[in-house]
Amino acid sequence: MAKILSPNYQSLIDSKYWENTSLSDMDAQQWEALCDGCAKCCLHKVIDDDAVETPHYTHEGEAGETVYFTQVACQYLHDKQCGCTVYTTRTQKVPHCVKLTQDNLDAVFYMPPSCAYRRLHENKPLPSWHPLLNKGKKSKMHQLDMSVRGKTISEENVFEEDLPEHIVIWPLEIAD
Numbered sequence: 001m002a003k004i005l006s007p008n009y010q011s012l013i014d015s016k017y018w019e020n021t022s023l024s025d026m027d028a029q030q031w032e033a034l035c036d037g038c039a040k041c042c043l044h045k046v047i048d049d050d051a052v053e054t055p056h057y058t059h060e061g062e063a064g065e066t067v068y069f070t071q072v073a074c075q076y077l078h079d080k081q082c083g084c085t086v087y088t089t090r091t092q093k094v095p096h097c098v099k100l101t102q103d104n105l106d107a108v109f110y111m112p113p114s115c116a117y118r119r120l121h122e123n124k125p126l127p128s129w130h131p132l133l134n135k136g137k138k139s140k141m142h143q144l145d146m147s148v149r150g151k152t153i154s155e156e157n158v159f160e161e162d163l164p165e166h167i168v169i170w171p172l173e174i175a176d
């Protein structure tokens with residue numbers, strides 16, 4: 001069924017606000033609409049504070065930290081729908097759920113390179129598959145494998161100490 005866009009969302013698309021509004025100047029609707037719904041931020045990460053030579057890093061952060069993505073997802077992620085099942089209460093249910101805001105943009109480097117917030121923060125354009133550039137639809141993102149849909153294992157089935165065995169590189173790939 002075709003998604004029916006709210007008039008507000010359609011006017012956001014028409015305005016192309018992301019091209020001329022800085023992240024710090026965006027209002028709540030503009031900020032929220034930037035999220036592509038890829039759910040890569042719902043994947044568990046492994047942080048290595050030893051300098052390890054590997055192509056898997058997303059960002060070399062503080063004190064030589066290296067962040068690796070795994071295929072293991074939060075228990076509240078619906079893998080097939082690629083969405084959070086507890087969205088409105090997510091930060092209460094999952095204290096480490098990162099809700100990116102204008103006040104914690106430092107956390108943007110723990111987001112994948114395709115994340116819209118991270119891209120704008122790095123002065124890069126939105127990727128061509130982003131829903132804002134595709135009439136609000138996520139189909140192109142899914143087709144290009146830019147989301148986690150169908151690729152995750154629930155954290156309920158993995159011991160924390162085994163997370164390094166589930167490191168994957170696909171969350172770092174970007175199809176522009």
Ligand code: SF4
Pocket residue numbers: 034035036037038039040041042100111112114115116117
């Ligand atoms: S990685 Fe960024 S764009 Fe993708 S769902 Fe998370 S916050 Fe949204």
Ligand code: SF4
Pocket residue numbers: 041042043074075076077078083084085086087090091093094097098
């Ligand atoms: S609570 Fe929802 S948004 Fe937060 S990590 Fe889990 S699935 Fe993702």
